[in-house]
Amino acid sequence: MxxxxxxxxxxxxxxxxxxxxxxxxxxxxxxxxxxxxxxxxxxxxxxxxxxxxxxxxxxxxxxxxxxxxxxxxxxxxxxxxxxxxxxxxxxxxxxxxxxxxxxxxxxxxxxxxxxxxxxxxxxxxxxxxxxxxxxxxxxxxxxxxxxxxxxAFDPGPRPIGPVAAAHWRELYDARDRRELVGLPTGFAALDGKLVGLQPGDLTVLAARTSLGKTSLALAIARTVAARQVPVVLFSLEMSARQIAERLISMGAEINMRDVRARRLTDERWEAGTLAIAEFGATPLWVDDRRGQSTHSIVSKARRVKGVGLVVIDYLGLIRDPEQRGETRAQHVGQQVKRIRDMAGNLGCPVLLLCQLNREPEGRADKKPQLSDVRESGDIEQDADNVLLLWHDPKHVGLNKVTVIVAKQRNGPTGEVCIEWEPEFVRFRTDNIQTPRKPELFGGREERRSRHFD
Missing domain, CATH: 1.10.860.10 (DNAb Helicase; Chain A)
Structure with missing residues (x-):
């Protein structure tokens, strides 16, 4: 050999x-x-x-x-x-x-x-x-x-009794702790629908361009990582620096334009430093290499010890070689199946972002539907949950976004509203504390050393 x-x-x-x-x-x-x-x-x-x-x-x-x-x-x-x-x-x-x-x-x-x-x-x-x-x-x-x-040894079929008993014990223990069985999203109303993100589930988050997919995904990732649960984010569109800027703006409540323009007071520089210390102490990992394949994503996710949540932003930017005679819909369908299998094999939830097609633009209220998920019916078929973002015309000027639970394999569908804060490019979560208001630094040299040590 x-x-x-x-x-x-x-x-x-x-x-x-x-x-x-x-x-x-x-x-x-x-x-x-x-x-x-x-x-x-x-x-x-x-x-x-x-x-x-x-x-x-x-x-x-x-x-x-x-x-x-x-x-x-x-x-x-x-x-x-x-x-x-x-x-x-x-x-x-x-x-x-x-x-x-x-x-x-x-x-x-x-x-x-x-x-x-x-x-x-x-x-x-x-x-x-x-x-x-x-x-x-x-x-x-x-x-x-x-x-x-x-x-890996495949044990094959198992008696259902021990499986049911173990799961029932998990539910009972979570009841005593008044906790969700799954991972919290950070939005009480959404968790009320989903009962948290469940192990092994593939959740698809879809919206038209620039409606807040990445911001919502980051809010969920921050919430999970704040519980010291390892999260890996595959950002195929935004660089790690851009992700960092958003996290600083979200955590320190600094206007995103001011962050990018570096027009910040001493107080805001201090707030940014504290925000970095806060999310930097959590197990949140970012991979920003563009053009990755599903095989690469699966391999890297497996290497993160104890990974509890995988976020992929977004499906349309994953690059896998197409097979001869394969249609685009079939190609995307195979990608989704590999990602779904990863969720099951890792035993953790996977949040997969994707684009909606243009159909909502032709409707008077622009409300998306499950059939609007772009390119492949396999997405809606293979996903355990499908969440659609919608700017309801009734909420114009109110900074509210509707999350439509268009599919939930093991629960009800419906709609929940969450609050959008455009100046911080974030959705306001219910269970992440805003950093305390910092005191001003002492002198210029002290500021420099504390910002960048």
Whole structure:
């Protein structure tokens, strides 16, 4: 496989898996979701395991007598090493008690072999100067992630009773603490609808351009991070500095125009410094590399230890190579599915921002609908929640924005109003304290050292 070196393998573990299943055929049911025939390194063991899986599917009894017979009927007995090898394998272990341990050893060796194969292919691609660097990096990441994900054990179907009991306990404990089961958004009315952002849920936040998607996402991210829950924000449109400016304006209540123009009094400089200290002490991470692929986003999110919320701003700027013959709607649909899978695999909520199409502009009240989510019906189908922002004509001059809960898989739809503060480019949250009014700095040198130390 690589420069004459023996590829990773564990022949004894392979024999022990098969031997355990011949002693206790119920072990086939337990291991079928974990081990495929090509997880075995030796061809004869691949043939034997494939035959045992087929017998299991056909509900044919599996033992040291029926297995050789099935191999003979399929014409595979010689390829499986003959009757003598089947007998040897059947006697390889005295008990089936450690079948799972042996299976994990077989799986680990299998994943290592696949990683070696993928690494060789990546090396070959890297030597090809016609392959663009960005495409190479994305393909390498996809292949390595695909191979390494095989090491995770899929337990398959589980009894529902223990799952229900554990979840019921979580609900009961949250009741005692008077807390949401999910993560708070920072808006009591919205949390009343959603009961917080739930683990594994994909929530889509959609609006027309410049209606406050990013500001609302930042407000939610600040709220969650303030609870010391790690949040990672993938900002594909705004730079980290622009995000920082918004957070300073939001946290210190400084007019955004004054921040960018640097027209600030000593008091406002102090307020900005305190705001930075406040949100800088929270686990809020920002990745502002543009043109990222979904594979890159998934990989980076996985590397954030204990990540509790992932925010992606926004879907239309994710760059994945399109497959031949694939429509734009199909392409976007596949992106959404990968992001939804990430939410489930990480066990944390994902907030995905996206644009609405132009249909609301043709309506008298410009009210968006679920069908206005741009480019793919898979967005509304795969999302657990869909939130739409709307400037209701009835609220003109009142600085209020309506959040339409257009879809909620496990709860009611409806509308809530939140307060918009344009000078701070923020929505006013209910549970983040405004920084205390700071005192003026002493002298110029003290100001400089305290601003930028």
């Amino acid at each position: 690589s420069q004459g070196r023996t590829p990773p393998q564990d022949i004894q573990a392979e024999q022990a898996v098969i031997g355990s299943c011949l002693i206790d055929p119920d072990k086939v049911t337990e291991l079928a979701a974990m081990l495929a025939p090509d997880d075995f390194s030796e061809d004869k063991h691949q043939v034997i395991w494939a035959t045992m899986l087929a017998m299991h599917d056909d509900r044919t009894p599996i033992d040291a007598v029926t297995l050789p017979k099935a191999l003979t009927e399929k014409g595979h007995l010689e390829r499986a090493g003959g009757l003598s090898h089947v007998v040897t394998v059947a006697r390889s272990v005295p008990t089936a008690a450690h079948a799972m341990h042996y299976a994990r050893q077989v799986k680990e060796a299998s994943v290592r072999r696949r990683l070696i194969r993928e690494a060789a292919l990546i090396s070959s691609m890297a030597h090809d100067s016609t392959v663009e660097l960005e495409a190479l990096a994305d393909e390498a990441e996809r292949r390595i992630l695909g191979a390494s994900s095989l090491s």
